[in-house]
Amino acid sequence: MSLFRGIANAVLGDKAYTKYPSDFGFLGQGYAIGGVVPFQLLVLVAVAGAAALVLNRTVVGRYVYAIGNNKTAAKFTGRAVENVRLGIFAVTGLLSGLAAVFLTSRIGSTRPNIASGWELDIITTVVLGGVAIAGGRATSRAS
Secondary structure: OHHHHHHHHHHHOOOOEOOOOHHHHHHHHOEEOOOOEEHHHHHHHHHHHHHHHHHHHOHHHHHHHHHHHOHHHHHHOOOOHHHHHHHHHHHHHHHHHHHHHHHHHHHOOEOOOOOOOOHHHHHHHHHHOOOOOOOOOOOOOOO
């Protein structure tokens, strides 16, 4: 986090970048389906649906559940635990980047201190959303 904030400070300094194309604002502020449904909501539904399909209907999803239940046991069954974990982290990074694009589009500018101090809010939201901090058990049929 500090590395990327440092890069942003080095590139932008104390200035905000606001020279985005006018169509870029649609991602964060646009509406679809007759101007009723926010575009971001459609993307959320699509991503959540894709995640549900992958986790519940594919071999990779079964591997994710197996690794989440017991990483050591999953490794002894011959699963490529480190490769699956790397893939999970890559997808998390991709979705974080997508969220950053939506935030930038919504605000219409970029500055080095954007979303600074949101870390505790995000952790609180995750905990209130029901994520078990100490870990838990998967509920997939595959586990």
